[in-house]
Amino acid sequence: MKLFNTKSKTLNRIITGYAFLGPNIIGFCIFTFFPVIASFMLAFTEWDILTPIKFVGLNNFIRLVQDRDFWYYLYNTLFFMLAIPINMCVSLAMAMLLNQKLKGIVIFRTIYFMPVVSSMVAVALVWRWIYNSDFGLLNSFLHWIGIKTPPQWLSSTIWSKPALMIVSIWQGTGYNMLLYLAALQGIPQELYEAASIDGASWWDSFKNVTWPMLSFVNFFIIITSIISGFQAFGVQYVMTEGGPAGSTTTIVYYIYNNAFQWFKMGYASSIAWVLFIMMFGVTLIQWKAMEKKTHIFYQ
Amino acid sequence: MAQTTEYELLKKKKKTYEIIKKIAIYVFLSVIGITMLVPFLWTLSTSLKEAGSVFSYPPKWIPKPFVFRNYIDAWNAVPFGRFFINSIIVSTTVTFGQLFTASLAAFAFARLEFPFRNKLFLAYLATMMIPGQVTMIPVFIVLKKLQWIDTYKALILPGIFTAYGTFMLRQFFLNIPKDLDESAIIDGCSYFGIYWRIILPLSKPALATLGTFVFLGTWNDFMWPLIVTNSMEMKTLPVGLASFQGMYSTEWTLLMAASVIVLAPVLIVYIFNQRFFVRGIVMTGIKG
Numbered sequence: 312m313k314l315f316n317t318k319s320k321t322l323n324r325i326i327t328g329y330a331f332l333g334p335n336i337i338g339f340c341i342f343t344f345f346p347v348i349a350s351f352m353l354a355f356t357e358w359d360i361l362t363p364i365k366f367v368g369l370n371n372f373i374r375l376v377q378d379r380d381f382w383y384y385l386y387n388t389l390f391f392m393l394a395i396p397i398n399m400c401v402s403l404a405m406a407m408l409l410n411q412k413l414k415g416i417v418i419f420r421t422i423y424f425m426p427v428v429s430s431m432v433a434v435a436l437v438w439r440w441i442y443n444s445d446f447g448l449l450n451s452f453l454h455w456i457g458i459k460t461p462p463q464w465l466s467s468t469i470w471s472k473p474a475l476m477i478v479s480i481w482q483g484t485g486y487n488m489l490l491y492l493a494a495l496q497g498i499p500q501e502l503y504e505a506a507s508i509d510g511a512s513w514w515d516s517f518k519n520v521t522w523p524m525l526s527f528v529n530f531f532i533i534i535t536s537i538i539s540g541f542q543a544f545g546v547q548y549v550m551t552e553g554g555p556a557g558s559t560t561t562i563v564y565y566i567y568n569n570a571f572q573w574f575k576m577g578y579a580s581s582i583a584w585v586l587f588i589m590m591f592g593v594t595l596i597q598w599k600a601m602e603k604k605t606h607i608f609y610q
Numbered sequence: 611m612a613q614t615t616e617y618e619l620l621k622k623k624k625k626t627y628e629i630i631k632k633i634a635i636y637v638f639l640s641v642i643g644i645t646m647l648v649p650f651l652w653t654l655s656t657s658l659k660e661a662g663s664v665f666s667y668p669p670k671w672i673p674k675p676f677v678f679r680n681y682i683d684a685w686n687a688v689p690f691g692r693f694f695i696n697s698i699i700v701s702t703t704v705t706f707g708q709l710f711t712a713s714l715a716a717f718a719f720a721r722l723e724f725p726f727r728n729k730l731f732l733a734y735l736a737t738m739m740i741p742g743q744v745t746m747i748p749v750f751i752v753l754k755k756l757q758w759i760d761t762y763k764a765l766i767l768p769g770i771f772t773a774y775g776t777f778m779l780r781q782f783f784l785n786i787p788k789d790l791d792e793s794a795i796i797d798g799c800s801y802f803g804i805y806w807r808i809i810l811p812l813s814k815p816a817l818a819t820l821g822t823f824v825f826l827g828t829w830n831d832f833m834w835p836l837i838v839t840n841s842m843e844m845k846t847l848p849v850g851l852a853s854f855q856g857m858y859s860t861e862w863t864l865l866m867a868a869s870v871i872v873l874a875p876v877l878i879v880y881i882f883n884q885r886f887f888v889r890g891i892v893m894t895g896i897k898g
Binding site for chain 2: 324325327328329331332333334335336339341342343344345346347349350353360405408411413416417419420421422423424425426428429430431432434436437438440441443445446448451454455481485486489490493538541542544545548549563566570571576579580583584586587590591594
């Protein structure tokens, strides 16, 4: 009798547990778990949805290695990521300026964060107008300060990448600034007091107190920025359509074109997997590097 | 006597230093603030100009005359009203759907004990690493086979189930004292009763934060609606705005008016609730 009772109790627990999980787990299987497996299998096929699917083994990956476009777009994607350190420096500087007890600080913080909540498409449109080579605000300004032949920005293969990087920095700093600000406010004031009693200069206390105390937030920002950097697509799509001459086409843009413009589902899936593996690898390396500083990480 | 004056001199020196420092900080803050504001102000200015007057050098900041018609023309050029309605329907359903499924699953992971619980949770965590670009192709193919492309189902369903929401809410639920559950069970409360009457009311701040960011994320999402919509009637605001750009690529007054139409609602809501947004970022970003 007792045995039966515990058994039914266990059964009851299982039923309750999975009843709560149910809705989420079903959706999770349909929209994440099975698609991941399907995508992996697709990577070894050639398929345009209409004609029968064809298994091609490793062909997609072999083609990928020889695909000059792929390497160029990978280079572009990595090039765009050069904006990450600039973004981090600017947002840390902004956070340190805001981390003062001054009147009107909240107004500045509100303004700095405005681009973050703004729709990316609208922001891209606005900047496309600012970058207009003849009548845009930026070139008018550059002309005014005496630069006779300002860059052609979005229609130049050299300047298109920096132009989009400026947009991503303008839109992204507010977010990182808030993360830095929260971390700065979490640093115990006594540490600074102790440093100033020891006669530390501003730079000393930044190097020995502030910077080490920011290592977790730095780690977080680097990881999330790299992950979203690998996924860059929207700004490129709206502002330049990947051009001129492919100079702003990213990996994800290439996946989008392959899958939804040219209906090469197999090839697109294989690129998506290579992208995933690169993202995973970078995260793993970062994680290992961070583990060396465990005492800070697990604090 | 001499000592006091020296002390006062030092105090005075320190005070001037403090004032200079303050001024310098305000100068830096303002320079950054202007950089952040100028694109918005320029958009507003252009949106109120006559079509011909945008091509002038040097650029004028104050439109002369003010042309409010640009807004009406932009609004009528493509079905912006429809885009708004679509965005509201999709964002609201995704937000409440996700809050519901994620909080149920988070309750199971945080409060119940059942076989494979921890292994399943690890599987959830692992999928947070997988980028949407991997799953979007098979999901698109399935939706196409079901003939769901260009419907609300395609826009909404994939957004409702996320590992991230489950993860964040689980962390929050873990911090609610377990004694509450036990005394509720003694009082004859069911598990669903505990979830509905105890855990959810106590988690309002976490639910509000997650809800806000899911809503904002869905509202601004671009790639998925771009892939699964074809007709103008089904487009959400960002995708609609992008196709508006495709049609009127050089009519800057209309384009800027359309941008203001899209930017203004979110910015207004944000400015009046900015404290809430700020708290939310920190919560979802680091502690989540």
